[in-house]
Amino acid sequence: MSGKGTTIQEVARVAGVSTATVSRTLSNPDLVRDGTKKAVLAAVEKTGYRINRAAQNLRKQQAGAILVLLPDLGNPFFSQILSGIESVLTTSDLSVLITDASGIKQSQLVGYFQDTRADGIIILDGAIPHGVLKELIEVVPDNRAVFACEWKPDTKLPSIRSDNQGGAHQAVAHLVELGHRKIGHVLGPRGNVLTKERLTGFERAMLEFDIDINSNWLIDGGEFSLEAGAQAARQFIELDELPTAIFCAADLIAMGLISEFAKHGISVPNDVSVIGFDDIAIAYRFIPSLTTIRQNRIQLGVLAATTLMNSLSGRSMPAENNVQLVDVLLVERESTAPLS
Amino acid sequence: MSGKGTTIQEVARVAGVSTATVSRTLSNPDLVRDGTKKAVLAAVEKTGYRINRAAQNLRKQQAGAILVLLPDLGNPFFSQILSGIESVLTTSDLSVLITDASGIKQSQLVGYFQDTRADGIIILDGAIPHGVLKELIEVVPDNRAVFACEWKPDTKLPSIRSDNQGGAHQAVAHLVELGHRKIGHVLGPRGNVLTKERLTGFERAMLEFDIDINSNWLIDGGEFSLEAGAQAARQFIELDELPTAIFCAADLIAMGLISEFAKHGISVPNDVSVIGFDDIAIAYRFIPSLTTIRQNRIQLGVLAATTLMNSLSGRSMPAENNVQLVDVLLVERESTAPLS
DNA sequence: GCAAAATCTGTAATCGATTACATAATCATT
DNA sequence: AATGATTATGTAATCGATTACAGATTTTGC
Numbered sequence: 001m002s003g004k005g006t007t008i009q010e011v012a013r014v015a016g017v018s019t020a021t022v023s024r025t026l027s028n029p030d031l032v033r034d035g036t037k038k039a040v041l042a043a044v045e046k047t048g049y050r051i052n053r054a055a056q057n058l059r060k061q062q063a064g065a066i067l068v069l070l071p072d073l074g075n076p077f078f079s080q081i082l083s084g085i086e087s088v089l090t091t092s093d094l095s096v097l098i099t100d101a102s103g104i105k106q107s108q109l110v111g112y113f114q115d116t117r118a119d120g121i122i123i124l125d126g127a128i129p130h131g132v133l134k135e136l137i138e139v140v141p142d143n144r145a146v147f148a149c150e151w152k153p154d155t156k157l158p159s160i161r162s163d164n165q166g167g168a169h170q171a172v173a174h175l176v177e178l179g180h181r182k183i184g185h186v187l188g189p190r191g192n193v194l195t196k197e198r199l200t201g202f203e204r205a206m207l208e209f210d211i212d213i214n215s216n217w218l219i220d221g222g223e224f225s226l227e228a229g230a231q232a233a234r235q236f237i238e239l240d241e242l243p244t245a246i247f248c249a250a251d252l253i254a255m256g257l258i259s260e261f262a263k264h265g266i267s268v269p270n271d272v273s274v275i276g277f278d279d280i281a282i283a284y285r286f287i288p289s290l291t292t293i294r295q296n297r298i299q300l301g302v303l304a305a306t307t308l309m310n311s312l313s314g315r316s317m318p319a320e321n322n323v324q325l326v327d328v329l330l331v332e333r334e335s336t337a338p339l340s
Numbered sequence: 341m342s343g344k345g346t347t348i349q350e351v352a353r354v355a356g357v358s359t360a361t362v363s364r365t366l367s368n369p370d371l372v373r374d375g376t377k378k379a380v381l382a383a384v385e386k387t388g389y390r391i392n393r394a395a396q397n398l399r400k401q402q403a404g405a406i407l408v409l410l411p412d413l414g415n416p417f418f419s420q421i422l423s424g425i426e427s428v429l430t431t432s433d434l435s436v437l438i439t440d441a442s443g444i445k446q447s448q449l450v451g452y453f454q455d456t457r458a459d460g461i462i463i464l465d466g467a468i469p470h471g472v473l474k475e476l477i478e479v480v481p482d483n484r485a486v487f488a489c490e491w492k493p494d495t496k497l498p499s500i501r502s503d504n505q506g507g508a509h510q511a512v513a514h515l516v517e518l519g520h521r522k523i524g525h526v527l528g529p530r531g532n533v534l535t536k537e538r539l540t541g542f543e544r545a546m547l548e549f550d551i552d553i554n555s556n557w558l559i560d561g562g563e564f565s566l567e568a569g570a571q572a573a574r575q576f577i578e579l580d581e582l583p584t585a586i587f588c589a590a591d592l593i594a595m596g597l598i599s600e601f602a603k604h605g606i607s608v609p610n611d612v613s614v615i616g617f618d619d620i621a622i623a624y625r626f627i628p629s630l631t632t633i634r635q636n637r638i639q640l641g642v643l644a645a646t647t648l649m650n651s652l653s654g655r656s657m658p659a660e661n662n663v664q665l666v667d668v669l670l671v672e673r674e675s676t677a678p679l680s
Numbered sequence: 681g682c683a684a685a686a687t688c689t690g691t692a693a694t695c696g697a698t699t700a701c702a703t704a705a706t707c708a709t710t
Numbered sequence: 711a712a713t714g715a716t717t718a719t720g721t722a723a724t725c726g727a728t729t730a731c732a733g734a735t736t737t738t739g740c
């Protein structure tokens with residue numbers, strides 16, 4: 001009944017068997033005879049037994065938890081990915097530890113593994129410093145880390161990501177279809193892989209559509225944030241000529257840009273069309289509602305968690321350079337319009 | 341050097357002392373002589389020893405983690421609170437487990453304590469069902485749970501919350517100051533404590549300013565979400581007369597409302613002023629930028645974590661019905677304007 | 681310099697589950 | 711019914727840290 005502090009010994013006593021049998025019944029039922037099994041389960045029920053994770057973890061030399069490393073807990077982009085991760089991991093007995101890379105010291109990160117607080121890690125932050133990652137990989141076996149969303153090009157950890165190039169390409173294609181040929185691009189953080197991929201997709205599309213890239217219209221946002229977009233808007237305004245359409249590397253950038261444009265009397269989409277990337281929740285309700293490239297964030301989370309779980313349980317060894325690409329989707333809304 | 345799997349035994353051997361001394365040096369240095377201490381620390385350094393948490397937790401009968409229960413991981417409102425919580429707990433050796441109430445079954449929640457995966461819990465979800473909470477309180481000692489942001493009126497757990505009534509009052513006062521007297525209110529989820537408090541603040545202010553409340557303008561949003569706001573807008577539009585100002589129980593509601601108004605040609609703040617509650621990041625960049633009541637989310641998180649930590653470590657017993665009220669702040673932006 | 685008090689350190693039990701190995705029970709075969 | 715093969719269960723060591731208790735060492739007071 002009480003359940004308070006019942007141990008496996010207690011259950012064994014009640015069921016009239018040894019602790020070994022109780023343990024087997026619970027974790028490897030095939031090994032025990034039906035009658036015994038029933039007796040044990042009855043005893044478990046009666047005593048309200050719950051396993052002691054600390055003891056189990058100590059014995060099995062595991063942590064029972066996986067760590068999720070976010071670049072920024074404050075960015076709404078990540079919450080749905082977390083949902084996806086959670087939904088997978090809670091079906092197993094793994095807990096989810098979440099930590100914010102911004103505040104963390106590198107030794108802390110490695111520490112999670114060294115003192116067995118985490119069995120694996122999902123890295124959502126491609127900006128993780130080289131040194132930290134190197135140290136991490138020394139301590140953490142290959143099969144215990146995966147990248148999701150972002151990644152580091154020169155590592156061989158598995159990576160789950162959206163089709164960023166394809167998305168950027170779709171964005172440009174959409175703008176071209178609307179008649180635009182004066183197209184700008186606000187990039188994300190310098191050096192970020194997503195920035196690079198989306199830029200590559202942008203360039204490929206421009207080449208394909210035979211449009212010259214005007215380097216004045218290629219603006220370095222510096223980060224995936226509202227303020228980065230606002231800052232980019234100010235830079236655009238200083239120019240002699242504005243593009244007629246702008247592809248932003250993130251929804252937050254796009255919204256910051258549109259907002260700052262609005263403050264200067266530049267109207268989207270009348271004066272300029274803007275397309276974002278991500279499709280965060282607010283995009284649909286922004287004014288104007290934001291045309292964007294939707295990332296399937298739930299699926300990114302689910303795949304990352306599944307990949308890690310499988311590889312932890314040894315069910316499938318991750319291939320080196322194993323990349324899972326998740327499709328993106330153009331969502332047409334009101335921030336883009338035909339060239340008038 | 342390696343650090344891989346060095347145990348306290350190894351350190352003891354290297355330092356030429358017993359494991360007891362190593363343990364004491366690390367967790368209770370006052371008990372050991374300076375010379376010995378130095379030798380032990382040198383050995384720790386040399387071997388790269390990291391404590392094994394599972395072993396420590398087992399022996400100390402603790403989990404080394406606290407659980408944060410969110411109503412909805414997808415809501416950006418919570419991320420900063422998490423930052424606050426994290427910042428406090430990582431300074432101690434506690435890990436942060438995060439879980440989403442929406443998907444969780446009640447037994448799972450209690451399970452975190454029964455199998456010693458969590459030492460304490462921060463509940464950010466006042467909508468937690470009565471049954472679950474009751475069960476939780478039976479299992480979890482009083483000093484191991486705190487409410488943050490939301491709470492249940494009929495429990496005596498400590499609670500850290502914003503001054504919701506005061507905030508609502510400020511919101512109305514702001515509107516009245518701008519000359520408005522036809523004031524509406526979009527409520528949050530039915531039965532939610534925040535909804536009630538903010539409604540009470542609204543009513544108190546209206547009474548104080550001697551304005552009758554028009555029940556047509558009191559609209560039940562149903563949840564704290566963009567769609568709730570949009571739905572409320574549609575209800576307003578059906579009415580014979582619109583209020584000149586609307587206080588929304590959350591920023592998301594306000595933005596949904598404004599967005600839907602815009603789709604119907606109703607302009608904010610020209611046709612109607614709108615004020616929100618929370619001051620989430622996007623509020624400043626929404627078009628129009630949103631006048632709102634700012635909650636100090638970081639501080640809410642910090643206080644919640646600090647309160648729980650103190651009470652876990654026995655440093656301060658939480659008083660029953662211990663409520664810490666955090667001040668809110670009116671942030672004037674462009675979604676409210678003088679009555680024309 | 682010596683006894684008593686105070687401080688430091690070591691021995692070994694303990695936390696609760698898992699599992700290698702040994703033993704017991706059951707089954708299959710002739 | 712006897713044998714060997716198979717399956718089920720029990721015994722006890724183990725994971726790595728903490729801590730009660732005892733024993734050793736140092737300090738204090740005179």
